[in-house]
Amino acid sequence: MNPRRIFLIAVPYLWLLALFLVPFLIVLKISLSDIALARPPYAPQLDLSAGWNGLRSFFAALDLENFVFLTTDDLYWKAYLSSLQIAAVSTVITLLVGYPMAYGMARAAAEWRPTLLMLVVLPFWTSFLIRVYAWMGILSGEGVLNQFLLWTGLISAPLTILNTNLAVYIGIVYTYLPFMILPIYAALEKMDDSLLEAAEDLGCSRTTAFWLVTVPLSKAGIIAGCFLVFIPAIGEFVIPSLLGGSGTLMIGKVLWEEFFSNRDWPVASAVAIILLLILIIPIVLFQRNEQKQREAEG
Amino acid sequence: MRRFSWFNATSLTLGFAFLYLPMIILVLYSFNASKLVTVWAGFSTRWYGELLQNEEFLDAAWVTLQVAVFSSTLATLLGTMAASVLVRSGRFFGRTLFSGMIYAPLVMPEVITGLSLLLLFIGIGLDRGVFTIVLAHTTFSMCYVSVVVSSRLSSFDRSLEEAALDLGCSPFEAFRLVTLPIIAPAVISGWLLAFTLSLDDLVIASFTTGPSATTLPIKIFSAVRLGVSPEINALSTIMIAIVTVGVITASLITKRAAVAQQRDEQAAIRSV
Numbered sequence: 001m002n003p004r005r006i007f008l009i010a011v012p013y014l015w016l017l018a019l020f021l022v023p024f025l026i027v028l029k030i031s032l033s034d035i036a037l038a039r040p041p042y043a044p045q046l047d048l049s050a051g052w053n054g055l056r057s058f059f060a061a062l063d064l065e066n067f068v069f070l071t072t073d074d075l076y077w078k079a080y081l082s083s084l085q086i087a088a089v090s091t092v093i094t095l096l097v098g099y100p101m102a103y104g105m106a107r108a109a110a111e112w113r114p115t116l117l118m119l120v121v122l123p124f125w126t127s128f129l130i131r132v133y134a135w136m137g138i139l140s141g142e143g144v145l146n147q148f149l150l151w152t153g154l155i156s157a158p159l160t161i162l163n164t165n166l167a168v169y170i171g172i173v174y175t176y177l178p179f180m181i182l183p184i185y186a187a188l189e190k191m192d193d194s195l196l197e198a199a200e201d202l203g204c205s206r207t208t209a210f211w212l213v214t215v216p217l218s219k220a221g222i223i224a225g226c227f228l229v230f231i232p233a234i235g236e237f238v239i240p241s242l243l244g245g246s247g248t249l250m251i252g253k254v255l256w257e258e259f260f261s262n263r264d265w266p267v268a269s270a271v272a273i274i275l276l277l278i279l280i281i282p283i284v285l286f287q288r289n290e291q292k293q294r295e296a297e298g
Numbered sequence: 299m300r301r302f303s304w305f306n307a308t309s310l311t312l313g314f315a316f317l318y319l320p321m322i323i324l325v326l327y328s329f330n331a332s333k334l335v336t337v338w339a340g341f342s343t344r345w346y347g348e349l350l351q352n353e354e355f356l357d358a359a360w361v362t363l364q365v366a367v368f369s370s371t372l373a374t375l376l377g378t379m380a381a382s383v384l385v386r387s388g389r390f391f392g393r394t395l396f397s398g399m400i401y402a403p404l405v406m407p408e409v410i411t412g413l414s415l416l417l418l419f420i421g422i423g424l425d426r427g428v429f430t431i432v433l434a435h436t437t438f439s440m441c442y443v444s445v446v447v448s449s450r451l452s453s454f455d456r457s458l459e460e461a462a463l464d465l466g467c468s469p470f471e472a473f474r475l476v477t478l479p480i481i482a483p484a485v486i487s488g489w490l491l492a493f494t495l496s497l498d499d500l501v502i503a504s505f506t507t508g509p510s511a512t513t514l515p516i517k518i519f520s521a522v523r524l525g526v527s528p529e530i531n532a533l534s535t536i537m538i539a540i541v542t543v544g545v546i547t548a549s550l551i552t553k554r555a556a557v558a559q560q561r562d563e564q565a566a567i568r569s570v
Contacts, residue, residue, distance in 0.1 A: 004469060004470075005387065008379055008382065008383055008387070009383050009387060009390060009396075011376065011379055012376045012377075012379045012380035012383065012396075012440065012444075013383075013392070013396055015376055015436075015437070015440070016380075016396070016399040016400070016437070016440075017399070019415065019418070019433060019434075019436075019437040020399050020402070020403060020437060021395075021399060022418060023414035023415050023417060023418040024414050026414060026417045026418055026421055027410070027413060027414045027417060030417060040420055040421075097313065097316070098313075100305070100306075100309035100313070101309055101310060101313035101314075103306065103309070104302075104305075104306035104307070104309045104310040104313070105310065107301065107302045107303070107306045108302055108306070108310070109302065116310070118545070118546075118549060119314060119317070119318075120317070121545075122541075122542065122545055123317055123318075123321070125494055125541050125544075125545050126321070126537070126538055126541050126542075127497065127498050127515070127534070127537055127541075128498050128500075129498065129500055129515050129518055129519060130321075130324070130518075130534040130537060130538065131320070131321070133324075133518070133522050133526075133530065133534065134320040134321055134323065134324040134534070135320055136522065136525070136526050137323065137324065137327060137526045137531075138320055138323060140525075140526065144323055174316070174317075174320070177313075177316075177317065231405055232405075232407070234407070235407025235408065235409055235410070236407075237408065237409055237501050238500060238501070238519075241523070242519075242522065242523070252407060252408075252409045255409045255410075255413065256409060256501075259413060259505075265417070268413060269413070269417070272409070272410045272413055272414070275407060275409075275410065276406075276410060279405070279407070283405050286405075
């Protein structure tokens with residue numbers, strides 16, 4: 001190995017070790033510690049000056065107490081379940097909104113496609129916070145949507161949408177829609193149209209051909225899109241805290257409050273560890289889907 | 299032949315209306331004279347004037363810009379290095395861990411990244427402020443940069459670089475004169491991605507900052523928590539305008555660069 005290569009590997013490697021892996025191990029360690037009235041507010045502290053005995057007593061003081069606490073308090077498992085449920089429901093809605101759009105884009109004339117693609121990507125570059133905030137003015141009691149609906153006479157009293165789970169669904173669908181459209185579009189765009197013609201020649205109606213040919217061929221895109229929405233939605237913080245109400249339980253918000261309001265670092269860390277354990281399953285499934293797709297493309 | 303049906307046209311129209319109407323409404327209401335964001339009281343640029351006199355927002359914008367420039371530049375350097383390691387270094391000790399650490403931050407919830415970095419900074423006794431936000435942003439955006447750059451690197455014809463080496467270039471010269479110009483569009487879009495990620499980030503910055511540094515998203519978040527505010531509408535409009543102009547310009551430039559580069563690459567291959 002020449003020095004240049006070692007340098008090239010070592011710099012990003014050490015950076016990630018120091019600022020990704022080590023912080024993660026610290027979270028793991030603090031999740032096994034106890035809350036203490038000290039600075040920093042947890043115990044035990046690792047004291048290397050005490051030598052081997054210090055190390056031993058340090059490990060002896062670590063326990064799973066915080067994790068036990070998470071199972072005894074209803075708040076936490078309800079928050080995990082409700083995060084999963086909100087993420088799942090929003091993913092399905094995003095798919096229902098995103099698929100027809102991706103399909104329309106793939107059917108559009110070739111010279112229009114780059115423009116349409118840019119229109120999908122553009123909101124992604126716009127601040128996430130601002131896109132969520134935009135809905136606050138639309139969904140509130142005297143908001144644009146209620147004013148419009150009252151004006152049309154469809155409703156006689158304003159609807160309560162802001163600060164409910166419905167607003168959270170709208171927020172997630174809105175902000176993550178590009179993540180759903182792009183992989184589905186990529187799959188549909190390279191589809192061979194002669195397959196559809198063949199299906200129709202063989203007696204399929206257009207609708208049947210769509211369900212039997214188009215949808216299965218875009219399956220990899222659908223799966224990728226769903227995971228790209230589902231995975232980040234579980235740990236979402238901004239959307240539930242701006243659009244959700246006091247009844248909206250999501251684990252990202254719980255972790256934030258545990259840390260900033262309750263100042264209980266060990267419990268916040270335990271919440272984070274469990275959240276990661278939950279996320280591992282969809283992440284592994286997502287990776288497997290990507291791998292399969294790469295292999296299929298050769 | 300592809301048939302573009304009424305169904306396709308309707309779903310695209312409704313879909314894009316859904317994507318763009320909220321932002322259009324936000325922009326319209328930023329020109330509303332009334333303090334009540336829900337009542338239209340005529341056209342006014344009053345909120346822009348008030349915004350530009352608000353020192354706190356200007357300070358926050360300055361901090362955000364500093365953080366974004368430093369972190370995206372650092373992230374581009376580290377991310378490009380990481381990409382070349384991923385694509386070209388073959389096997390080395392700890393490679394799996396390395397690629398794991400590149401991909402994991404992409405799927406890591408922001409609250410966890412923020413929490414873990416904060417605990418690190420406290421653990422080593424680092425004063426929190428602009429510097430710690432830069433460290434945090436660099437760490438997650440370098441992973442995005444390396445994904446963008448490595449996809450470009452893996453499609454790159456290595457024989458061009460080998461030719462440069464054969465013709466007497468040092469490895470560094472070969473990189474600077476041959477590889478870098480070819481991967482430049484990916485490096486630039488990596489930088490832009492890192493820059494916008496940093497401008498955008500609320501959660502990680504909130505965890506890793508101290509009392510001395512408030513970024514724009516933190517400021518916006520604390521202002522809108524209590525409800526819609528006309529000043530924030532004005533600020534959002536400015537940000538949307540900058541992004542729109544930026545993205546359109548960037549896409550035009552990269553399109554032109556990609557065409558020119560393809561031509562050069564093909565010319566080089568033909569002359570070999």
